Amino acid sequence: MILLNGGASDLRAGVTVAVALAQLGVELDARGVAVAVDGEVVPRAGWESFTLAEDARVEVLTAMQGG
Amino acid sequence: MAQQLSTTPATAIDGDDSLLIAGRRLRSRLLLGSGGFPSLELLADAIAASGSELVTVALRRIDPQARGSLIDVLAEAGVELLPNTAGCRTARDAILTARLAREAFATDWVKLEVIGDEDTLLPDTGELLQAAEALVAEGFVVLPYTTDDPVLARRLVDVGCAAVMPLGSPIGSGMGIRNPYNIALIRDAVSVPVVLDAGVGTASDAALAMELGCDAVMAASAIARAQDPVRMAHAMRAAVEGGRLARTAGRIPRRSYAVASTSEQGLAEFG
Numbered sequence: 001m002i003l004l005n006g007g008a009s010d011l012r013a014g015v016t017v018a019v020a021l022a023q024l025g026v027e028l029d030a031r032g033v034a035v036a037v038d039g040e041v042v043p044r045a046g047w048e049s050f051t052l053a054e055d056a057r058v059e060v061l062t063a064m065q066g067g
Numbered sequence: 068m069a070q071q072l073s074t075t076p077a078t079a080i081d082g083d084d085s086l087l088i089a090g091r092r093l094r095s096r097l098l099l100g101s102g103g104f105p106s107l108e109l110l111a112d113a114i115a116a117s118g119s120e121l122v123t124v125a126l127r128r129i130d131p132q133a134r135g136s137l138i139d140v141l142a143e144a145g146v147e148l149l150p151n152t153a154g155c156r157t158a159r160d161a162i163l164t165a166r167l168a169r170e171a172f173a174t175d176w177v178k179l180e181v182i183g184d185e186d187t188l189l190p191d192t193g194e195l196l197q198a199a200e201a202l203v204a205e206g207f208v209v210l211p212y213t214t215d216d217p218v219l220a221r222r223l224v225d226v227g228c229a230a231v232m233p234l235g236s237p238i239g240s241g242m243g244i245r246n247p248y249n250i251a252l253i254r255d256a257v258s259v260p261v262v263l264d265a266g267v268g269t270a271s272d273a274a275l276a277m278e279l280g281c282d283a284v285m286a287a288s289a290i291a292r293a294q295d296p297v298r299m300a301h302a303m304r305a306a307v308e309g310g311r312l313a314r315t316a317g318r319i320p321r322r323s324y325a326v327a328s329t330s331e332q333g334l335a336e337f338g
Contacts, residue, residue: 005128005129006128024129024131025131026129026131031136031138032136032137032138032171032172033129033171034126034167034168034170034171035167035170036163036167039163040163041163041166041167041170043170044170059128059167060128060129061126061127061128061129061167061171062126062127062129062138062171063124063125063126063137063138063141063148063150063171063172064124064125064126064127064137065101065102065103065104065110065124065125065137066100066101066102066123066124066125066127066151066153067100067101067102067123067124067125067149067151067153067178067180067287
């Protein structure tokens with residue numbers, strides 16, 4: 001199962017990062033967003049081509065108040 | 068071999084006395100943390116009152132239900148954002164967080180935090196040094212949150228950190244500068260800017276940091292959790308400016324006994 005921001009998702013293996021982002025309502029041109037899959041950065045340029053494996057752990061992060 | 072701690076600034080004080088970190092010129096010597104403000108509106112007002120040009124942000128999971136955009140608020144305020152690695156416990160996590168911040172915010176700057184203790188939130192210095200070295204090698208401008216240890220500060224500069232950010236006391240404790248002597252030693256030990264981070268509780272703490280020779284002060288909880296955050300932001304701004312002025316003015320030495328400020332010449336004798 002693909003984990004999206006720590007939660008179970010109904011994403012199927014083989015979908016792109018862009019599809020995962022759409023589930024969170026994140027547009028491809030959203031400002032201040034970064035994605036990591038299995039502990040590696042997926043640069044914005046790769047969001048529409050990078051495909052997720054069956055047990056991928058996807059983290060979608062943005063700026064929050066802190067520090 | 069130094070015999071005395073220096074009491075005057077290492078840098079020239081003519082001109083606009085702006086702060087230079089990794090080639091970026093900052094007119095304000097107050098860095099602001101964005102955490103802890105009850106609302107984005109209050110954060111915006113505090114930024115304006117503080118005069119700060121550099122504001123830290125953390126990186127967290129996106130919340131589809133979140134209202135208002137922190138990035139928009141900071142852009143509207145005209146400040147640069149300084150991503151931090153708050154919450155990271157290992158060099159590995161801090162390095163990945165810095166890479167994600169670079170991707171998200173298109174900045175090479177990172178305030179590096181690697182926490183080693185849950186109760187005091189003190190830095191894990193081994194992991195910190197390791198992460199700093201790796202991030203410098205990747206082209207980051209690294210500003211490490213560190214202990215008040217002058218030797219570690221020197222090591223961090225040796226691996227290429229653009230500034231050091233020693234703590235005055237634990238994050239959010241408001242206990243001020245527990246070891247002013249060490250902060251002064253750090254100022255003398257390194258040639259990069261020293262930014263007093265963590266522990267500032269009120270304006271006098273910020274002024275003391277500047278009087279000790281720090282180049283800037285970072286304040287977060289002290290402003291965000293004050294009863295009137297905007298007023299405290301203003302107080303911090305004034306304190307940083309006052310402390311900097313006092314440092315560059317050159318204070319009088321401390322003496323054990325009085326030194327009369329009025330001449331006895333011409334003193335009347337009343338028999």
